[in-house]
Amino acid sequence: MITVDARGLSCPLPVMRTDEAVKSSSPDAIEVLVDSGTAKANVAGFLADAGYSVSVEQLADGSYAVSAKS
Amino acid sequence: VSKRRAVSKTALVLGAAGLAIGVVAALLVKAGNPGNMGLCIACFLRDTVGFFGGAGANMGAVAYIRPEIVGLVLGGTVAALVGKEFRARGGSSVLLRFALGFIFMSAALVFLGCTVRAWLRLGGGDLNALIGVIGLVAGIAVGTVFLRRGYDLGRARRLPAAVGWFGPAFAVGLLVLGAVATFVVKPAAFTVTPAGAKNTAEKAVIAKDGTVLKPEGAKLVEGAIVGADGAVISPAASVAAAKPMPGGLRDPFVLALAAGLGLGVVAQRSRFCTVGGVRDAIIWRRFDLLLGIAGLLGGALVANLALGQFKLGFEGQPVAHMDLFGNFAAMAVAGLAAVMLGGCPFRQVIMSGEGDADAFSAVLGMMAGAYFMHSFQFASSAKGLAPMAWPLLAVMAAALVGIGVWKTAPARAAAKARSAASDAATQEA
Numbered sequence: 001m002i003t004v005d006a007r008g009l010s011c012p013l014p015v016m017r018t019d020e021a022v023k024s025s026s027p028d029a030i031e032v033l034v035d036s037g038t039a040k041a042n043v044a045g046f047l048a049d050a051g052y053s054v055s056v057e058q059l060a061d062g063s064y065a066v067s068a069k070s
Numbered sequence: 071v072s073k074r075r076a077v078s079k080t081a082l083v084l085g086a087a088g089l090a091i092g093v094v095a096a097l098l099v100k101a102g103n104p105g106n107m108g109l110c111i112a113c114f115l116r117d118t119v120g121f122f123g124g125a126g127a128n129m130g131a132v133a134y135i136r137p138e139i140v141g142l143v144l145g146g147t148v149a150a151l152v153g154k155e156f157r158a159r160g161g162s163s164v165l166l167r168f169a170l171g172f173i174f175m176s177a178a179l180v181f182l183g184c185t186v187r188a189w190l191r192l193g194g195g196d197l198n199a200l201i202g203v204i205g206l207v208a209g210i211a212v213g214t215v216f217l218r219r220g221y222d223l224g225r226a227r228r229l230p231a232a233v234g235w236f237g238p239a240f241a242v243g244l245l246v247l248g249a250v251a252t253f254v255v256k257p258a259a260f261t262v263t264p265a266g267a268k269n270t271a272e273k274a275v276i277a278k279d280g281t282v283l284k285p286e287g288a289k290l291v292e293g294a295i296v297g298a299d300g301a302v303i304s305p306a307a308s309v310a311a312a313k314p315m316p317g318g319l320r321d322p323f324v325l326a327l328a329a330g331l332g333l334g335v336v337a338q339r340s341r342f343c344t345v346g347g348v349r350d351a352i353i354w355r356r357f358d359l360l361l362g363i364a365g366l367l368g369g370a371l372v373a374n375l376a377l378g379q380f381k382l383g384f385e386g387q388p389v390a391h392m393d394l395f396g397n398f399a400a401m402a403v404a405g406l407a408a409v410m411l412g413g414c415p416f417r418q419v420i421m422s423g424e425g426d427a428d429a430f431s432a433v434l435g436m437m438a439g440a441y442f443m444h445s446f447q448f449a450s451s452a453k454g455l456a457p458m459a460w461p462l463l464a465v466m467a468a469a470l471v472g473i474g475v476w477k478t479a480p481a482r483a484a485a486k487a488r489s490a491a492s493d494a495a496t497q498e499a
Contacts, residue, residue, distance in 0.1 A: 008225030010162065010412030010428075011346060012353065016217065019354070024489065035228075036424075037155035038341050045080055045358065061228070062157060 002027045006043065007035040007063055014039040015046050022050055028070050035063035080340075084362035087340035092369025094329055095190050098138070100377050101321035104314075105388020106194040108370075109333070111415035112175055112184035113389075114139045115433070116440035117317050118244060121251070124261030127445045130284075131269060131315035133261035135248030137327035139419065143241035145334015146423025153339065158234025160427030163223040166473060167411060167428050171435025172442070173466045174407040174415060179440065179449040180400035180459050181205075182389055185344040185414045188401060189363060191390065193370025195382035198390050202401040209402035210348045213409025216474040217353065220485050221410070223477055226428055234425030237433070241423070245327070252323045263317030270295065270304040270312045313452075316389055337420045342366075345405060345414035389452065396455045399463050406470050 004021050006014035018032050030052070032043045040056060043066045048054045052068035059065055095108030107113055113132075120133030150156040178184045181202050183191060188206055191199035247260070256262050266278035274295045275284035282288045287298030293306030304312075320326065336342070340362065347360035374380040384392050391397075408414045411432050413421070418436075421429035443449040448456050 008159070008162065008227060010223060010226075011343075011417075012217065012349065012412075013222060016353075020485075020488075035159070036157065037150075037153060041080065041341065046354075046356075049356075 001029045001031065004030065004032045006039060007033050009034075009039070011038065012042070015042050018043050018046055022047075030068050032066045032068075033059075033063060034066060040064045040066060081358040081361045083340050084342060084358055085365040087336050087342045088362035088365025088367075089369040090336055090365075091333055091342065092190070092193060092366040092371075093373045094333060096193075096370050096373030096377060096379060098321050098326070098329055099194075099374075099379060101325055102319060103321050103326075104316045104319040105379070106191040106196055106199075107183070107187060107316070107319075107389060108190060109138060110183050110187035110190070111139070111142075111419055112178035112436065112440070113187065113316070115175070115415075115436050116179065116444070119437045119440045120317060120444070121247070121260050121262065123441050123444065127441055128447055129317075129441075129444045130261060130275075131263055132317040132444070133263045134317045134320060135244050135251065136320070137245070137248060137323050138330035138333075140241045140245045140248065141327045141330020141332075142334040142337070142416075142419050143237055143423040144245075145331040145336075146338040146420035147238045147241075147334075148331070149335040149338035150424040155338075156234065156425045158229045158231045158425045158427070159226045160229050160233060160431070161224075162226040162428050163477070164428055164431045166223060166477070167432045168435035168438070169469070170407050170411045170473070171415075171418065171432035172439035173470060174404050174411070174432075175436040175439030176443050176448070176462065176466060177400045177403035177407065178415075179443045180455060180463060181397055181404065182391060182450050184416075185401075185404060185408060186366075186416050189344060189367050190370050191387070193367050194374050194387075195380045196387040196390055197382070197384045198387060198392055198394075198397050201394055201397040205398035205401035206345075206405040207348055208398070209405025209407075210345060210409050211352055212402070213406045213474075214349055214352045216410065216478055217349075219478050221474055221478045222484075223410075223412075226426070229427060231425075233427050236427060237422030237425070237430040240430070249323070263315050265318050265320065266314065267318040268312035268314050270308045272304045272308060274304045274309075274312075275315070276309065276312060334420060334423065337416060338424065341417075343413050343417045345408040346417075348405075349409055391450050391452055391454045393450075393454045396450070396459060396463075399467075400450075400459075403463055403466050403470065406467075406474075410470065410474060 044054050047068040054068045057065045098108035114136035117134045120129035121135045123129040188202045269275045295304040342362045347363040350356045351360045418429045418432045
């Protein structure tokens with residue numbers, strides 16, 4: 001399980017950091033923290049296209065945890 | 071490795087959003103906006119600045135608070151609130167974002183249009199915009215090199231809610247001023263280009279009904295404009311060739327506002343971006359956002375053909391010039407600046423409405439850039455580039471590369487630290 005903290009990053013960095021993590025270690029499970037609707041949608045779409053099953057949870061502080069399992 | 075779809079399901083939403091924006095833009099031209107300028111973030115922000123800058127900043131012909139811009143910001147706000155995505159945030163290189171917005175606007179006013187209008191001009195048959203779009207792609211490609219090397223303006227943080235409302239409050243202020251100037255009385259301190267007014271090559275201004283507005287005391291005599299002292303200011307041939315002032319070409323206030331609000335909602339929900347599509351296609355061969363651009367281009371093309379507004383060629387295009395290298399270079403600089411901002415000017419306007427103070431800073435930078443470009447007469451005209459346009463573009467390109475290198479170096483170190491940390495975590499596991 002890898003966690004990527006992409007909160008506060010501008011486009012397209014949340015997806016780039018996710019891509020970096022997926023490529024470097026091909027994890028079975030990955031969680032990406034983001035805090036904008038755009039980053040949430042982009043990261044979720046990217047991981048789905050990479051073959052993961054993706055779920056999104058909204059956290060108490062308003063940010064999102066995008067979780068993906070292979 | 072699993073098979074990756076090139077186009078995800080959000081692509082259809084983006085395509086539809088682009089299509090809607092392109093069609094509405096063409097309709098706004100039909101309703102009175104300048105040619106191929108149904109929607110132009112740079113032009114409309116510039117016109118809004120003209121309301122405050124007026125003739126003193128050489129903006130007498132481009133002075134009008136465009137309700138479309140106000141609508142886009144507030145449409146973004148409404149959609150973000152409904153979707154529970156309104157977040158007061160900022161603090162990611164606020165001043166650099168102001169500078170990047172400034173540079174973006176300056177380059178856009180050399181080309182004569184932002185990244186949205188570049189595609190809309192192409193959809194109207196303006197082949198000068200094809201050169202611009204090729205420059206845009208080149209500029210975005212340079213931006214992706216910085217991104218791949220770790221370019222990063224830093225993280226935005228959550229801010230007190232009040233800071234997030236700066237953008238929407240600013241838009242409401244503009245809305246009130248614009249509505250008062252349109253429906254009540256033009257405030258004496260501000261400038262509004264008279265609707266339908268034309269100006270001659272000698273800078274005399276004639277109202278829609280033929281009366282001479284500028285210079286004061288001048289009259290029309292046998293088709294020529296004659297000054298109060300009897301000297302001919304504009305000969306009859308020049309009066310006959312007078313061109314409408316862009317700021318005086320506009321669709322009805324309420325229609326413009328409604329269109330802006332609607333497109334603001336569409337853009338916020340779909341995350342439409344006129345730069346990200348090309349960027350993502352270059353980095354990942356992902357085409358979701360690019361389908362939005364294709365929709366924009368297709369929608370504008372079909373609607374312009376249907377409305378009889380399509381005119382293919384280089385010559386005589388509305389609010390455009392034919393400087394081949396100028397169009398290429400200006401849009402390349404604009405494209406690079408937009409990638410470095412994280413999105414096109416349309417996105418910056420929408421994000422200003424979503425509580426993003428960094429995006430609002432970029433929008434203010436764009437407005438300052440418009441004031442600068444007109445004050446010093448660096449903006450292009452239909453005749454071509456201003457004399458100082460090339461040195462200016464060179465300085466701006468150098469500034470962008472400087473910012474890019476500066477904001478890439480520490481980011482690379484951070485990336486190394488990240489990969490070291492993940493290696494350590496893997497070893498522990």
